[in-house]
Amino acid sequence: MLRRIYDWTMSLASRKSAEVWLAIIAFVESSVFLVPADVLFIPMTLARPERAWRYALTATLFSVLGGIAGWMLGYYAFETIARPILEFYGKAEAFDSLRTGVDYKTVLLLLVTSGLAHLPPIKVVTILAGVAHVDIVLFIVSAILARGARFLLIAWLLRRYGEPIRHFIEKQMGRIALALAAFAILAYLAYRFLAH
Structure with missing residues (x-):
C-alpha cells in the first residue's frame, strides 16, 4: 500500500495542478499523511527550477499550517482523532514512549529535528506538541x-546542481540531516547538563 501511495504522489508532479497538490501533501504530511512532501517537491523543482523558491515557500507554508492542524489534534482531540490516526500508522506505541519521556523543551527540539530530518516523523511531533501544550507561537x-530551512536548502541545491544532485538529496540528505539533528540533540543535552 505504501508503494502505491508513493507512486501516486510521484505521478502528481507532472500535472498542471502540481503546486496545489504540493500544498495539500505538505499540509497533510505534517498532521496525518505518511509520504513526505519531498517526493513531490523534488521532481517539481527539477522540472521547473525557476520556480524553486516559490515551491519551497508553498511547501513551507502548508507544512506549517498542517503542523498547526496536528498541534490542534493533539491539544483538543487526542483520544478521539489523533490516537486512531497514530494507531493506523502503527505509531501509537512510539508516540506513547515519547509522550512519557519528554518535557516541553524536548518537544521543541524534536520539532526541529523532525522538521529537518523527519526524525521522528513530523506528524508525530506536531501531535505531541499539542498534547504537551507547547505554546502555539x-x-x-x-x-x-x-521546515523552511529544509525546503529552501533543497531548492537551492536543485537550482544550483540540477538533476545530478537528486540522488544525493534522496539518499544522503537524510543522513546529513540526521547528523545535524543528532548534533542538535547532543548540544541540547550538554547545555542541560552544564546548566544543572
Whole structure:
C-alpha cells in the first residue's frame, strides 16, 4: 500500500495542478499523511527550477499550517482523532514512549529535528506538541524555521546542481540531516547538563 501511495504522489508532479497538490501533501504530511512532501517537491523543482523558491515557500507554508492542524489534534482531540490516526500508522506505541519521556523543551527540539530530518516523523511531533501544550507561537516559529530551512536548502541545491544532485538529496540528505539533528540533540543535552 505504501508503494502505491508513493507512486501516486510521484505521478502528481507532472500535472498542471502540481503546486496545489504540493500544498495539500505538505499540509497533510505534517498532521496525518505518511509520504513526505519531498517526493513531490523534488521532481517539481527539477522540472521547473525557476520556480524553486516559490515551491519551497508553498511547501513551507502548508507544512506549517498542517503542523498547526496536528498541534490542534493533539491539544483538543487526542483520544478521539489523533490516537486512531497514530494507531493506523502503527505509531501509537512510539508516540506513547515519547509522550512519557519528554518535557516541553524536548518537544521543541524534536520539532526541529523532525522538521529537518523527519526524525521522528513530523506528524508525530506536531501531535505531541499539542498534547504537551507547547505554546502555539513558539511552535509556529520553530516549525517555520525547521521546515523552511529544509525546503529552501533543497531548492537551492536543485537550482544550483540540477538533476545530478537528486540522488544525493534522496539518499544522503537524510543522513546529513540526521547528523545535524543528532548534533542538535547532543548540544541540547550538554547545555542541560552544564546548566544543572
